[in-house]
Amino acid sequence: MNILDKIVLRKKEEVALAKQQVSVKDLESNPVFGRAPYHFKDFLLAEERTGIIAEFKRKSPSKGLINGDVSVEEVTQQYNMAGASALSVLTDRDFFGGSAEDLKAARNLNNIPILRKDFIVDEYQILEAKSWGADIILLIAAILTPQQIAAYGALAQNLGLNVLLEVHNVEELERSLCPYVNAVGVNNRNLTNFTVDIRTSFDLVDKIPNDFLKISESAISNPQTIKELKEVGFQGFLIGENFMKSENPGEAMQEFVAHYNALQD
Numbered sequence: 693m694n695i696l697d698k699i700v701l702r703k704k705e706e707v708a709l710a711k712q713q714v715s716v717k718d719l720e721s722n723p724v725f726g727r728a729p730y731h732f733k734d735f736l737l738a739e740e741r742t743g744i745i746a747e748f749k750r751k752s753p754s755k756g757l758i759n760g761d762v763s764v765e766e767v768t769q770q771y772n773m774a775g776a777s778a779l780s781v782l783t784d785r786d787f788f789g790g791s792a793e794d795l796k797a798a799r800n801l802n803n804i805p806i807l808r809k810d811f812i813v814d815e816y817q818i819l820e821a822k823s824w825g826a827d828i829i830l831l832i833a834a835i836l837t838p839q840q841i842a843a844y845g846a847l848a849q850n851l852g853l854n855v856l857l858e859v860h861n862v863e864e865l866e867r868s869l870c871p872y873v874n875a876v877g878v879n880n881r882n883l884t885n886f887t888v889d890i891r892t893s894f895d896l897v898d899k900i901p902n903d904f905l906k907i908s909e910s911a912i913s914n915p916q917t918i919k920e921l922k923e924v925g926f927q928g929f930l931i932g933e934n935f936m937k938s939e940n941p942g943e944a945m946q947e948f949v950a951h952y953n954a955l956q957d
């Protein structure tokens with residue numbers, strides 16, 4: 693069994709437990725449930741933003757502990773001030789050290805879109821995302837059938853949430869694309885064996901129809917890479933570890949953006 697299979701198995705147990713503890717009615721009666729979400733596109737394409745989706749991630753199965761000593765409040769606000777177009781907050785506890793509380797804290801303090809970064813395997817998790825204050829959900833093609841992607845996407849759209857579809861190859865892309873998807877994220881990391889290859893993004897970009905936002909995810913550590921990804925058509929860049937491994941992730945992003953801006957001059 694690979695790591696992705698393990699995560700999905702555990703996730704199904706977690707969701708079953710959560711359903712026993714918090715009813716759908718409870719989720720829907722949370723005042724946050726009624727807030728109007730931000731639109732990913734507005735912030736991704738805004739002139740004064742960077743296109744960077746800055747991720748808050750304490751640990752990961754591939755890297756182990758990345759940063760155990762950071763405040764989600766401080767880091768997400770600094771990401772925001774450094775020009776993040778959106779925040780990505782891990783809510784998986786067992787494998788990534790995240791939580792619902794992290795997302796709620798980020799929501800309270802930031803007025804930009806937030807992606808609930810988790811492994812969605814059940815519609816219940818989409819209602820959770822909405823009641824915690826997320827604006828975007830992640831649907832991972834590698835763990836979902838096309839039917840699930842369409843159904844989950846439709847539910848998200850009904851709730852006003854945007855959908856980021858994550859793919860790793862052309863087969864996943866072609867079988868999973870549907871009108872409920874707003875953005876396609878090409879993950880440069882293979883989630884089954886953790887190998888990373890930025891070429892995945894360059895190889896897939898032209899296969900993504902232009903009516904979807906195009907995001908490159910993972911293993912981005914160099915402003916020059918963003919410049920090159922942008923030149924071939926990417927509008928969003930999901931960066932986690934490169935910032936989080938620093939003692940001060942917000943400052944790391946600020947420096948990264950300064951270097952990126954210097955490349956434009």
Ligand SMILES: O=P(O)(O)OC[C@@H](O)[C@@H](O)c1c[nH]c2ccccc12
Binds near residue numbers: 809879910934
């Ligand atoms: O830390 P990185 O290499 O910059 O990657 C960020 C993000 O792309 C990665 O955390 C990620 C991409 N897809 C996921 C799915 C689940 C959990 C995590 C992820």
